[in-house]
Amino acid sequence: MTAAHDLLEIPEGLTLDSPRPGDGAAIWRIARDSRVLDLNSSYSYLLWCRDYAHTSLVARDADGVPVGFITGYTRPRVPRTLLIWQVAVDHGRRGHGLAAAMLDALTRRATGELGVRAVETTVTPDNAASDRLFASFAERHRAPLTREVLFEAAAFPERGHQPEVLYRIGPLAPAPASAP
Template identity: 75%
Template sequence: MTPAQADHARAHSEFLEIPEGLKLDTPRVEDGAAIWRIARDSQALDLNSSYSYLLWCRDFAATSVVARDGNGDPVGFITGYTRPQHPRTLLIWQVAVDHSQRGRGLAGAMLDGLTSRVALDLGIDRIETTVTPDNAPSNRLFTSYAERHGAAVEREVLFDGEAFPGGGHQPEVLYRIGPIPALADALR
């Protein structure tokens, strides 16, 4: 085992384990329709076109994750990308878990698994996301992620509700989490 692999194994031990019977995987184009359905059925996410999920699975698979059940079917996903002007930052776009898998810690395990993989593959050591103030599960997910990994969290409004067409959209609060010590250690 190389020193980098040993550091990664030590850092990984601080991460949540995937719930029994599930596995994390890189999304494939054929997962796009299932990911779109999970997003639609969440009734919490801004639903993108089905086409965009197909593209996401093709173009941003390296910075995204899908959780699969024992049959290999997607039951959760996280989409993300590295910021072009800040390549050490992974922006988390959407997180969703199928209703059948909620309450098992899957979202946290996916976030831990994804950030660990992207840290090793692309060198990220921080994450960003936006969350509306009324989205308690996402607020808990990202706050607990930062606490679990000993990382600072900064919050500020990125987009006011008035920036969105049609009115009625809540502000999007930007969470900046990092640097994340376990991810930075994995890079050494």
């Protein structure tokens, strides 16, 4: 069980919000500039900000400009599971705990509003930063973490794609009644 005071604070000067379609271009640029994420079409980020805003999150600077984001959705046949699709933070904002604070905030909202009890994501074996992010999330929330290969490298049409390892974290404790 995670108490509200155990959640990470967002870095000073930033706010967390649901994305809006107008954020799609900025989110696409952050994903592109990460040089780690698979870049989806710019159109897909616009749709994501419209259709999955309630299961996604954007971090904004003092001017309201997106500087980080998480895209996610609840699995259609397993609606109490939040699948985290992508997490990215602008280069200049990295190293200050923003990704972890965003993940805490989004899962707190999803457990409170949607009854989510587990988080899933996929991570390639060479992505040490994502491995640390999700392992520390599981530890912070005192939730079990399991890993198994979801898609072997051979499943991808392009050469050189690494396998995608499924991380499953849960069960998660329900959010306190006052969760935003």
